[in-house]
Amino acid sequence: MRTCYRYHVLSSGAALLVLCFGLCVWGDENTVTERRAAGSSLILPLGHPKESVSFAEWKYGAKIIAVYTQGQVHIDEPLFQFSGRLKVGSDDLSVEVTDLQLQDSGRYSIVADKSGVQLPTKTISLTVYGLCVWADENTVTECRAAGSSLILPLGHPEESVSFAQWRYEGKTFAVYRKGQVHITDELQFSGRLKVNSDDLSVEVTDLQLQDSGSYSITAHKSGVQLPTKIINLTVYAVLKTEIESSQTWVESKNSCEVHLLCKVREAEKVSYTWSGYKTDSGAGLHFTLSPAEGDVTLSCTAANSYSNDTKTMKVTCNPSKTPTVFSLLSSLMAVSPYLLVSIVLGVKCCRARAKPDEEKRAHAVIEDGAC
The missing domain is CATH 2.60.40.10 (Immunoglobulins)
Structure with missing residues (x-):
């Protein structure tokens, strides 16, 4: 596998490197994966001797782009995307797609017949890529915990830079000129940007989840742009x-x-x-x-x-049983014996006071009976 980066030119003129991947493998002889640079060509050969084929179709996905019949290949362009870019090969047994575009990526197939019997289908899986260069030190990916900091150094000697800009998602928040770094717009970083004049860097403190994104440092010397530094940052939450x-x-x-x-x-x-x-x-x-x-x-x-x-x-398993009267009295005795004695004496006193009243009621009943 080859890892490469694609250049995209931003409106600011800065070059953005985008990671792309290509994997070229052979399956059996009838299936192949191809990669082609944008602007190049792809030749789709019939893949069978002319005398062994009576009819054939070239397809992009499920749509026919060319046919072979009566010894000749004919371009059939129902797809607007290939307009003016399909050619018959010089051997008259192939189709060439010229000036390849990114949208031409996909599956191409050549289906051939001989006397009504279908021959093995040829399949080409195509990936069209842009200009690729090997990754360099100017693009890095960083992960930071929420609450931590990110330092964005200028990355060039002071004497080699006349002007520089620090940007977040294309928006400038700091500039360097005349030997000094200045905060120009705090964006969502209010109160969290710090300048270090010693090493010409800008520090983003107390990182928040929304600070994730692309940071770039674009520098110039006498009007000539130096290599752009790009930091792709992911801020993640610290789990508790x-x-x-x-x-x-x-x-x-x-x-x-x-x-x-x-x-x-x-x-x-x-x-x-x-x-x-x-x-x-x-x-x-x-x-x-x-x-x-x-x-x-x-x-x-x-x-x-x-x-x-x-x-x-x-x-720990803590048993929780329903308390009984005995257990309650035991608890009271353990906590305060004096409290339990006071309760018993109080009950006896109440009973003693109630006894004379009961005797008076009994005499009253007897007298009523005598009348």
Whole structure:
């Protein structure tokens, strides 16, 4: 595989390198993958001896662009994209696509017949690419955690630069002139841009997720543009894992049903894995734990493409039975014997006060009966 970069010229005149990939492999003899530079040509040969073919079609995708019949190849151009760019080969057994364009990428096929019997189909998978050069030190990809910083150095000796611009997504936020770097527009970086005059750099502090994107430093010397520095930045959230825990005592099992939930504060797509007493995947974890097992340790790890974080906690099964009168009295005695004695004396006092009233009511009943 060959890794290369395509030059695109921005409206600012800066050259932007775009990564492209090409993989050329041979399948069987009837299938081939080809790569061609934009502006070049592709020859599509019939691939069979003339005497062995009675009819043939050249196709781009499912659409016919040329046919072979009665010993001759004829261009059939139903596709506007090839207008004026299809030619019959000098051997009269091939079709040539000239001045290739990026949109000409795709699958080409040559289907041939002899006396109504189809011969093996020839297939060419074409990729048309722009001007490619090998990657160099002027383009880098950076990943930074949210809250960290990114330093954007000028990248050229001071004496070799007369003017320079720092840009984010094509918008200028700092310039260099007369030996000094100046912030011109803070954009979304309000209060977070710092200039270092010693090494002629601009620092973006307290990075936010929205700061992801393309940064470029374009420099000039006496009106001549120097190589542009490009930094493609991805800012990712630092994960902070939390575990929520709850449990229910099940009397019949003499054990606890434990429910754990692992989550992160950030709105991120993450995966969760559990380790320790139990191993599992997913945010939720449910299991049964008895008091006899004591403390058990579990860890949850949340992870995404850029970051991971692990939270550990201990879980103990705590029986929760319905209290009885006896257990309540025992608890009161343990907490304060004086309180329990006071309650007993109070009950006796209330009963003593109630007794004379009961005797008076009894005498009243007897007297009423005598009348």
